[in-house]
Amino acid sequence: MTTVLSARGLRKWYGKGDGLVRAVRDVDLEVAPGETVAIMGPSGCGKSTLLHLLGGLDRPDAGEIKLAGRRIDELGERALARLRRDAVGFVFQSFHLMDELTAVENVELPALLAGRSPRTARRRAIELLDRTGLGDRAGFLPSALSGGQRQRVAVARALANDPLVVLADEPTGNLDSTATLDVLRLFDDLHEAGQTLVIVTHDSRIAATADRLISMRDGEFTDETRLTGGTTGSLGKLAGLES
Amino acid sequence: MGRLLLIARLVVRDLRHRPSEAVLLLLAITAAASTLTLGLVLHGVTNGPYQRTREATAGPDVVAMVGPGDNNQPGVRANLLPLEKARGITAHGGPYPVTFAALRGGGYLSVAMVEGRDGPPPAVDRPLLTAGSWVRPRAVVLERSFAAALGVGVGSHITLNGRSFLVSGIAVSAALPPYPGICVAGCWEGPGLPAGQPGLVWTTPRDAESMSTPTEKLGWLINLDLASPAAAASYAAAYDDANFKSWSAPYLVSWQDVGSQAGRTVSIEQQVLLVGSWLLGLLAVASVAVLAGGRMAGQVRRVGLLKAVGASPGLVAVVLLAEHLVLALAAAAIGLALGWLAAPLLTSPGAGLLGSAGPPSLTPSTVGLVAAVALTVAVVATVLPAIRGARMSTVQALAGDTRPPKRRPLVTRLSARLPVPVLIGTRLAARRPRRALLSAASVLVTVAGVVAVLTVHARFDSTFGAGGQLINPLDNRISQVMSVITVALVVLSVVNALLITWATVLDARRSSALTRALGATPGQVSAGLAVAQMLPALAGAIAGIPAGLLLYASVRHGDTMAYPPAWWLACVVLATPVVVGALTVVPSQLAARTGVSPVLQAGVG
Numbered sequence: 001m002t003t004v005l006s007a008r009g010l011r012k013w014y015g016k017g018d019g020l021v022r023a024v025r026d027v028d029l030e031v032a033p034g035e036t037v038a039i040m041g042p043s044g045c046g047k048s049t050l051l052h053l054l055g056g057l058d059r060p061d062a063g064e065i066k067l068a069g070r071r072i073d074e075l076g077e078r079a080l081a082r083l084r085r086d087a088v089g090f091v092f093q094s095f096h097l098m099d100e101l102t103a104v105e106n107v108e109l110p111a112l113l114a115g116r117s118p119r120t121a122r123r124r125a126i127e128l129l130d131r132t133g134l135g136d137r138a139g140f141l142p143s144a145l146s147g148g149q150r151q152r153v154a155v156a157r158a159l160a161n162d163p164l165v166v167l168a169d170e171p172t173g174n175l176d177s178t179a180t181l182d183v184l185r186l187f188d189d190l191h192e193a194g195q196t197l198v199i200v201t202h203d204s205r206i207a208a209t210a211d212r213l214i215s216m217r218d219g220e221f222t223d224e225t226r227l228t229g230g231t232t233g234s235l236g237k238l239a240g241l242e243s
Numbered sequence: 244m245g246r247l248l249l250i251a252r253l254v255v256r257d258l259r260h261r262p263s264e265a266v267l268l269l270l271a272i273t274a275a276a277s278t279l280t281l282g283l284v285l286h287g288v289t290n291g292p293y294q295r296t297r298e299a300t301a302g303p304d305v306v307a308m309v310g311p312g313d314n315n316q317p318g319v320r321a322n323l324l325p326l327e328k329a330r331g332i333t334a335h336g337g338p339y340p341v342t343f344a345a346l347r348g349g350g351y352l353s354v355a356m357v358e359g360r361d362g363p364p365p366a367v368d369r370p371l372l373t374a375g376s377w378v379r380p381r382a383v384v385l386e387r388s389f390a391a392a393l394g395v396g397v398g399s400h401i402t403l404n405g406r407s408f409l410v411s412g413i414a415v416s417a418a419l420p421p422y423p424g425i426c427v428a429g430c431w432e433g434p435g436l437p438a439g440q441p442g443l444v445w446t447t448p449r450d451a452e453s454m455s456t457p458t459e460k461l462g463w464l465i466n467l468d469l470a471s472p473a474a475a476a477s478y479a480a481a482y483d484d485a486n487f488k489s490w491s492a493p494y495l496v497s498w499q500d501v502g503s504q505a506g507r508t509v510s511i512e513q514q515v516l517l518v519g520s521w522l523l524g525l526l527a528v529a530s531v532a533v534l535a536g537g538r539m540a541g542q543v544r545r546v547g548l549l550k551a552v553g554a555s556p557g558l559v560a561v562v563l564l565a566e567h568l569v570l571a572l573a574a575a576a577i578g579l580a581l582g583w584l585a586a587p588l589l590t591s592p593g594a595g596l597l598g599s600a601g602p603p604s605l606t607p608s609t610v611g612l613v614a615a616v617a618l619t620v621a622v623v624a625t626v627l628p629a630i631r632g633a634r635m636s637t638v639q640a641l642a643g644d645t646r647p648p649k650r651r652p653l654v655t656r657l658s659a660r661l662p663v664p665v666l667i668g669t670r671l672a673a674r675r676p677r678r679a680l681l682s683a684a685s686v687l688v689t690v691a692g693v694v695a696v697l698t699v700h701a702r703f704d705s706t707f708g709a710g711g712q713l714i715n716p717l718d719n720r721i722s723q724v725m726s727v728i729t730v731a732l733v734v735l736s737v738v739n740a741l742l743i744t745w746a747t748v749l750d751a752r753r754s755s756a757l758t759r760a761l762g763a764t765p766g767q768v769s770a771g772l773a774v775a776q777m778l779p780a781l782a783g784a785i786a787g788i789p790a791g792l793l794l795y796a797s798v799r800h801g802d803t804m805a806y807p808p809a810w811w812l813a814c815v816v817l818a819t820p821v822v823v824g825a826l827t828v829v830p831s832q833l834a835a836r837t838g839v840s841p842v843l844q845a846g847v848g
Contacts, residue, residue, distance in 0.1 A: 049840070057760055058840040078764045085762020096757050096843060100650040100674060108659070110761045112666060118659040141650065157761070 003066070004196050005031040005054060005165050010063035012049050012219075023049040025219040026063070031165065036187070036197040038210035046219040047200040048169050054198065055088045055167045056080040068164055085114050089158030093170035095150045097142040103153045104129060104138035110160040121160075128156035132186055148179025155186055165196040172206055184209060250558070254566045264534055267738060268570045269577070271530035274731050275523040276578020276617050277585070282516035283609040284586045293417065293502040296371075302417030303367045303466035304475040306501070307493040308341065310431040311460035318462035323493055326465060331478060336365030337465035343432035343441060344454045348401030348410075349393035354432055354441040355403060356425055358464060359451030368418040368466040370445065375412030378445050382411035389422035389442025403444070404454055418466050419443060420504035427504045428496040433458040465493075475499060512724050518797065519728035522688050524620055526735040529685045530742060531624035533678070535567060537746040546632045560629040564622065571621035575614040579605060582613075648674035648754075663767045667758060668774025671751055678750075679779040682743045686783025687790055689736035690819055692729040694791020694812065699725060701807040737826060744776050744827040748834040751775075755834060756842035765835040772831035777820040784819035788812050 012024040023046040031037050039047050052058040054065060056072055065073045072083055084090075089110075097106045104125045111121035129138050132152040134145075142150050151171060158166050168187070172180040184206065187197060199210065207213045208227065215223040258265050296302065307326055309318040323338045339358050346355040360370075360378055370384070375397035378384050383403070385395065390413050395401060399410045419425045423440035430441055435458050446454075455461040469475055475497035482495045503510075546559050583605055651673040658669040672679045699722045748755075755768050763771075792806070 052840040052843075055760075057843070058838060078766065081759060081762055081764035081767075084760060090760055092843060096753070096760070098754055098757065100648040100670075101655060102652075105655055109758075112659055113663055113758070113762045113767075115663070121659070143647070161762070 002032060003030045004033045004068055005029070005198070006066045007050075007054060008064050010050070010053060010065065011061045012046075012053060012058065013061055022046075022219045024053065024060070027219075027221055029054075029214070029221075031196060031198060033164075033196055034191075034194040035212065036191050036199065036210045037212045037214060038207035039198065039200045039214045039216055040202060040204065040207040041216035042202055045216045047202075047216055050216070051167050051169050051198065051200045055090055056083050057090075085110060086161055087164045089161070089163035089166040091151070091154050091158050091166060091168035091171045093173040095142070095147075095154045095174070097150055097153060097157075099142055102139050102141055103134060103145065103149075103156075106142070106153055107156045107160055110157060114161055124160060125156070128159055129153070131159075131189075132156045133182075146179060147175045148182045151175060151179065151183050152186055155183070155190075159190075159195075165198060166190065168197065168199045170201055170203075171199060172201070172203060180206070250562055250565055253562045254569060257562075257566055258569075264537075265570060267742065268531055268534055268567065269574050271527040271735055271738065272571050272574035272617050272620055273578045273581070274735055275520055275527040275620065276575045276613050277581035278516055278523050278578075278728065278731065279520035279616055280579050280582025280605075280609065280613050281586055282513050282520050283612065284583060284605065293505045296415055296505075297417035297498060297502070300371045300415065300417050301367055301369045302498060302501075303336070304469040304472040304498050305467045305479050305495050306418050306428050306464065307467060307495045308428045308462060308464045309491060309493050310429060310462035311491070317455070317460040319491060320463045322491065323463050323465045326467060326493060331470050332467050333470050334366040334468040335465055336367035336369075338463040339465070340448050340451045340455075341462045341464045342451060342455045343430065343436060343459050344403040344444075345405075345436050346393075346401055346403055346442070346444065348399065349395045351393055352437045353393065353439055354436045355389075355444040356430065356432075356441040357403065357444050357446055357451045357454050359448030360445050361447050365466070367468050368416060370414035370416040370418075372412045372414045375410070377412055378447050378450075379411065380447055380450065381407075382409045383450070384412040384414050384445040385410055386422055386425075386443035386445075387413050387415045389444070392422055392442065403446075403450075404456070408446070408450075414445070416443070417498070417501065417505075420501050420507070424504040424507055427500055428464070429494050431460070431462060435459070472498065511721055515721060515724050515728065518794065519692070519725070519731075520616075522692060522794075523728070523731060523735060524616060525688050526685055526732060526739060527620045528624045529681045529688075530735060530739050531567065531621060532627075532681055533739065533742045533746055535563065535625045535628045536678070537742070537749065546635060557633065560633040563629040563632060564625050567621040567625045568618060571617040572614065575617035578617065579610060579613050649676055651676075663763060664770035665774055667763065667768060667771025668778065671747060671754070671771060671775035672778050674754075675747070675750065678743060678746065679775075682740070682776060683779035683783035683786070685736050685739040685743070686780045686819060686823065687787045689729075689732045690784045690787025690815060691790035691794050692725070692732040693815060694788055694807070695795040696722065696725045696729050697807040697811055697815070698792060698795040698805065701805045701811070740776060740780075740823050740826045741830065744772065744830045747775055748772060748830050752834070752837070752842050756837075756839045759835075759839045760843060765832075769828070769831040769835035772834060773824045773827045776827045777824045780820040780823035781816070784816045787819075788816065 007027055007029040010024055010027040010029070011022075014021040014023055025046075027050060029037075039050065041047050049058065053060050053073075056065075056075070060073050063073065064071055067083065067087055072080065075083065097103075098109070101109070104122065107128055108118075108121040108125035111124055112118065116124075126135065126138060129135050132155055134149060134152055134156070137145060137149060137153075142153070145153065151174075155166075155168075155171075158168075171187075172183050175183060187199070188209065190197060197210075199206065201207055210227060213225045213227055214221050215225075307323055309320075309322045311318055318341075320338050320340075326332060327335045339360055341356060341358050344355050344357050346353045372384070373387055375384070376382075383401070385393070385401075390396065390410070393401075395410055397410055397412060401408055401410060415421070420427050422442040425441060425443050432441060435456075452461060469478055471478075476499040479495035479497040479500070482493075486492050487494050651670075654669055654673040658666045661669065699718060751772070755772070758771075759765065759768055
C-alpha cells in the first residue's frame with residue numbers, strides 16, 4: 001500500500017520514576033493518500049500527543065515517522081517548521097485562532113509565513129473561506145464568530161498551503177451538535193476532494209465517519225476497524241446528528 | 244483587623260514567592276530615590292567653605308572693576324577712587340591693575356587674569372598663601388584651583404604672553420570666585436587669546452601693567468568693605484543700576500554673588516542630579532508598570548481564586564498596591580541612606596576654597612519628598628493593573644483569561660508585505676501598544692541621557708582640549724556626574740528591556756506556539772520577538788535625540804550650546820535598537836525553543 005504518512009515503533013514518555021507517563025507506546029501507523037483515519041480513545045490516552053508527533057510539533061523518544069516517504073523524526077527545528085508550513089495542516093480543539101486577526105487574516109497567515117505574496121495569500125484565503133461557507137464572514141474577528149464558524153476558519157487555515165495531510169485534534173470537542181455537523185460536512189468535502197485526514201476524537205459519532213477507525217488506550221493502539229460509511233453513507237445519519 | 248492580617252499575609256507570601264521580581268522593583272525605585280536624595284542633600288553644602296575662606300582672607304563685601312571703555316581705551320583708575328570715600332564704605336584695598344594674558348604652564352595653553360599687587364597687606368582681601376611666598380618681580384602667585392587645574396606648583400615656571408615667570412606661591416582669595424568662575428565681575432579678554440575661562444594670577448603691578456597690549460587693555464579693581472556686609476547684594480545692585488553704562492564705569496559685585504559662583508559646581512551637580520532623578524523616576528515607573536502588569540497577568544488565576552472565596556474587588560487591588568507600596572517604602576529608605584552616604588563624594592568645594600563642605604543633612608522635608616516620590620512611582624505604575632485585576636470577572640479570572648490583544652488592521656495589512664520575522668515582530672508589538680509605548684519611553688529617557696553626555700563632550704571638543712587647551716574642571720565634574728547618571732539610566736533601561744521582553748514572551752506564548760505550528764521556524768519567532776522590542780526602541784531612540792539636546796539645554800549653566808556631530812547621533816539611533824535586539828536574544832531564544840505542543844495542549848491564554 002502507498003502511504004503518505006507512516007509511523008513505526010513511535011514512543012513518547014513524560015516524567016520519570018513514579019511520575020512516568022507513557023503517553024505513546026510503540027505505535028505503528030500507516031495512512032494512505034486520500035484516506036480519513038480516526039483515532040479514538042478516552043481523554044489522556046495519548047491521542048493528541050500522537051497527533052503532535054505525527055505533525056512534527058513534538059519529537060518522539062523512539063521510533064520513526066515518515067511523511068511522503070521522508071523521515072521527519074530526525075529533522076531539525078527549521079526543517080520541521082518548513083514541513084509544518086508546507087505539508088501539514090493542523091486543526092485544534094480550541095481553534096487557536098489569533099484573536100486580533102479577522103477570519104481572512106487568520107487563514108492567510110500560513111501562506112504569508114511561507115513567503116507567498118500578500119495578494120496570493122489573500123486570494124487563496126478568500127477562496128478557502130468561500131469553500132468553507134464563510135465567504136461573508138471574512139472580515140469578522142473570531143470573537144464575532146460562532147464556535148462552528150471558528151472551527152471552519154481553522155480548517156480553512158489548515159488548508160492554506162495545500163498540505164499533504166490535515167491533522168485534526170478533537171475538532172468538534174468544543175462544538176454543539178449543529179456546529180459539529182457543519183464541521184463534519186466540511187471534512188466530508190475534504191475527503192471527497194482527496195485530502196488525507198487524521199482525526200483524533202473521543203466521540204464515536206465522529207469516528208464513524210472515517211475510512212478507518214483506530215482505538216487507542218494507555219498510549220497503545222488496541223483495535224483497528226475498516227469502515228465503509230465514511231465516504232459513501234449519509235454522514236449526518238452515521239454520526240447520529242440528523243434523522 | 245482580620246482583613247489587614249489577610250492583606251499582610253498575602254503580601255508577605257507573594258514577596259517570598261517571587262523574590263527576583265521584588266528585588267528588581269526595589270532596584271528600580273532605589274535608583275531614583277538615591278539620586279533624588281543626593282540632589283536634595285547637596286543644597287547649600289558649600290556655603291561653609293566660602294565663609295571660612297572669606298574670614299581667613301578678609302574677603303571684601305563688594306568688588307568694583309573698571310575695564311576698557313567702548314572705544315577700547317584703557318580703564319580709568321580714577322573712576323574707582325570716589326568709591327573709596329562713598330557712603331557706607333568702611334575700608335578698601337586697591338585699586339589694582341588688571342589685564343589678561345596668554346598663559347602656558349603645566350603643558351596647557353590658557354588665559355590668565357593678571358592682577359598687580361604689592362605693598363603692605365591691605366585692609367580688604369589679603370589672599371592667603373597656602374604654599375610658597377608672595378609676588379615679586381618675575382615671580383607670580385597662582386590662585387589655588389587654577390594652579391591645580393594646570394598641575395603647577397611652587398617652583399614651576401609659566402609664561403605670560405611669552406615671558407617666563409617663576410611660580411613663587413599658591414593662594415586662595417574670596418574676592419573673586421575660584422577658577423573657572425572668576426568672570427563674575429566681568430572679563431574683557433580680547434580675541435587674540437586662547438578660548439576658555441581665565442584663571443587668576445597675582446603679579447607685581449609693574450609686571451601686570453607690562454602685560455597690557457594694544458588688544459589687551461588695562462583695567463582696575465578695588466575691594467571694598469561695607470558698614471553693613473549683609474546689605475552688599477542690594478548695595479551693588481543699586482549702584483550698578485544707577486551708574487553702570489559701559490565697562491569704563493565701575494561695576495560692583497557683592498560677596499553673595501561671589502559665594503554663589505564659588506559653590507556653582509555643587510549647585511550645578513545638584514541641578515543635574517535632580518533632573519537625573521526625575522529621569523530615573525520615569526524609568527522606575529516603566530519598570531514597575533511592566534512588572535506589575537506582568538505579575539497581574541501571571542496572577543489572573545490567583546485573583547480568580549481570591550474572588551471565588553469572597554474577596555472583594557477592592558481587596559484584590561489593595562493586595563497588589565500594598566505589595567508595591569511596601570517595596571517602595573523599603574526602596575525609599577535604602578535610597579535615602581545611599582544618597583546621604585554618597586553625597587560627600589560630590590561636595591568637594593574644589594581647591595579654591597578652604598576646608599571641606601559640612602556633612603549633608605537629611606531634613607524631614609527631604610525624607611518626606613523622597614518617600615512621596617517612591618510611593619508615587621509605585622502607585623502610578625500599579626494602579627492600572629490593580630484596577631484591571633479588581634474588575635476582572637471571577638469566571639474569566641479562574642479560566643486564566645488575560646486581556647485580549649489589540650487589533651491593528653493597518654499594521655496587519657502593511658506587515659503582510661514584510662519578511663516573516665518583521666511580520667511577526669510588528670504584529671507582536673501592535674498587540675500591546677501600551678507596552679510598546681513603555682518600551683519606547685524607557686529607551687527615550689536613556690537615549691536622552693546619553694545624548695546629553697555626548698553634548699557635554701561635544702562642547703569639550705569645540706571649546707577646549709584642542710591644542711592642549713585647559714579643560715574646564717566644572718564641565719569635567721558635571722560630565723562625570725552625568726556619566727554616572729547615564730550609567731544608572733542604561734542599567735535600568737537594560738532591566739526594563741529584559742522585563743518587557745519577558746512580559747512579551749509570556750504574553751505571546753500562545754500566539755508564538757501557534758505561529759510555529761503554522762510553519763514559522765524558532766529562528767523566525769525568536770527574531771520576531773526581538774523585532775517587537777527593536778521597533779519601539781528605534782522610535783524611542785529617534786525621539787531621544789531632541790529630548791537629550793533639550794535636557795542638556797536645561798542644565799547647561801549658561802554656556803553656549805554645542806551640538807554633537809550628526810554621525811554620533813546617527814550611531815546612537817542605529818546602535819540602540821541593535822543593543823536592545825541583542826539584549827532580547829536570550830529570552831527570545833529561550834521562548835522560541837519552548838515546545839509548541841505543551842503550550843497548545845494547555846490552551847495557554
